[in-house]
Amino acid sequence: MHSYSNVPKGDWVRTTYLSQNANCSLAGGFSEKGVGQVDSHLRDVGRCTHLLLYLYQKELWHDQMEADILIEYGPHIFNESKELADRQDWEALSDDEEQEFGIAVQPGLVFETEWTSDKAQLRMILDRCGLMHDEGMPIAYSFDWKFGWADPSADTIQSKCHVIGLAAKYPEAMLFNITVFNGRMFKPAFREYNWDDVTRFRQEIGAQIDAFFRQKKSGRKARIGAYCATCYYREHCGDWKELVNDTSEWRGQKPEKVAKRYMAMTTTTADMKAHLEKVTKGDSGPIQLPGGIVGPYLSQKSEIASTTDLIKDWKQAGGKVEDMIEIASLGVTAGKKVVRQISKQNGKNYKELEEKHIRKIPVAKFGVKKQ
Numbered sequence: 001m002h003s004y005s006n007v008p009k010g011d012w013v014r015t016t017y018l019s020q021n022a023n024c025s026l027a028g029g030f031s032e033k034g035v036g037q038v039d040s041h042l043r044d045v046g047r048c049t050h051l052l053l054y055l056y057q058k059e060l061w062h063d064q065m066e067a068d069i070l071i072e073y074g075p076h077i078f079n080e081s082k083e084l085a086d087r088q089d090w091e092a093l094s095d096d097e098e099q100e101f102g103i104a105v106q107p108g109l110v111f112e113t114e115w116t117s118d119k120a121q122l123r124m125i126l127d128r129c130g131l132m133h134d135e136g137m138p139i140a141y142s143f144d145w146k147f148g149w150a151d152p153s154a155d156t157i158q159s160k161c162h163v164i165g166l167a168a169k170y171p172e173a174m175l176f177n178i179t180v181f182n183g184r185m186f187k188p189a190f191r192e193y194n195w196d197d198v199t200r201f202r203q204e205i206g207a208q209i210d211a212f213f214r215q216k217k218s219g220r221k222a223r224i225g226a227y228c229a230t231c232y233y234r235e236h237c238g239d240w241k242e243l244v245n246d247t248s249e250w251r252g253q254k255p256e257k258v259a260k261r262y263m264a265m266t267t268t269t270a271d272m273k274a275h276l277e278k279v280t281k282g283d284s285g286p287i288q289l290p291g292g293i294v295g296p297y298l299s300q301k302s303e304i305a306s307t308t309d310l311i312k313d314w315k316q317a318g319g320k321v322e323d324m325i326e327i328a329s330l331g332v333t334a335g336k337k338v339v340r341q342i343s344k345q346n347g348k349n350y351k352e353l354e355e356k357h358i359r360k361i362p363v364a365k366f367g368v369k370k371q
């Protein structure tokens with residue numbers, strides 16, 4: 001199991017530095033320095049779940065380990081991680097596979113080098129990787145688990161770095177398969193890349209590494225924008241704090257300035273809501289304020305008392321069930337349940353059926369949207 005703590009200090013990058021830096025060079029600098037993050041809970045659950053899956057897949061896990069890991073991470077993190085790890089469909093590692101495997105690539109990103117070598121410019125740890133053969137064709141692959149709430153993507157800076165790493169470790173491969181699997185939402189993302197992609201990614205990531213070090217030398221700058229809404233380092237960012245604490249009259253300010261303040265305030269409100277939801281779910285309950293409460297409260301919503309009775313009355317009035325469904329206009333959630341049922345009954349691929357029956361259409365919305 002490789003760790004970033006046993007490599008020399010110096011001018012090299014991890015894939016996370018580049019991902020952060022692509023949005024904002026200040027965030028890239030925070031990432032490199034390893035400063036605290038806003039949501040350390042998700043990060044810690046991710047680390048602990050990866051550790052458990054490493055032990056499971058290497059068939060090293062035994063119950064006595066539980067106490068050590070529980071002490072290291074605390075019961076709250078450990079219990080959530082154990083539950084997540086136990087829900088995964090993992091397979092024991094085969095002899096020719098690697099797990100939590102560190103790849104270090106030299107400048108130029110063409111050759112692999114030793115994990116601890118001071119020649120490395122880009123370092124990455126792959127959750128699981130190997131070389132397989134499909135009708136004689138060698139294919140290098142990487143499988144990456146995620147345990148946050150973001151949709152998985154196999155088309156990110158991290159994935160491009162993994163393709164570069166696989167190409168350096170397995171130069172005999174003809175294709176490169178990247179799978180990213182969100183183990184919290186059970187959503188996979190898959191992409192297959194070839195050597196043209198490797199050449200393109202080496203240029204693209206090489207340019208991003210150069211930019212990272214250029215900005216490090218010339219001074220990093222805050223880039224207030226939609227990325228800030230999900231930035232890990234807001235608590236440490238002076239420009240963000242200034243924006244949140246700005247109490248000046250907003251009317252009359254330039255639309256761009258108002259948009260930045262709007263984004264900062266809606267983000268802060270969302271953070272506060274998440275915090276209060278957690279707090280008021282516990283012993284404290286809703287918080288009493290003059291004239292009302294903040295927290296959970298009972299409201300009313302309408303629902304169908306009995307679908308069976310409704311269908312019965314409809315039929316008695318001479319209606320057909322098909323017409324009733326058409327009038328009721330089946331929602332997406334109900335539609336997905338039906339698709340899942342069809343898939344179970346006829347054994348057809350759920351994804352293909354979903355693509356056939358559920359389509360995406362453009363809708364006008366208003367708010368902060370990342371691009």
Ligand code: SF4
Pocket residue numbers: 023024025026027222223224225227228231232233234237239240
């Ligand atoms: S909050 Fe925004 S400006 Fe500050 S470091 Fe994060 S992305 Fe950059």
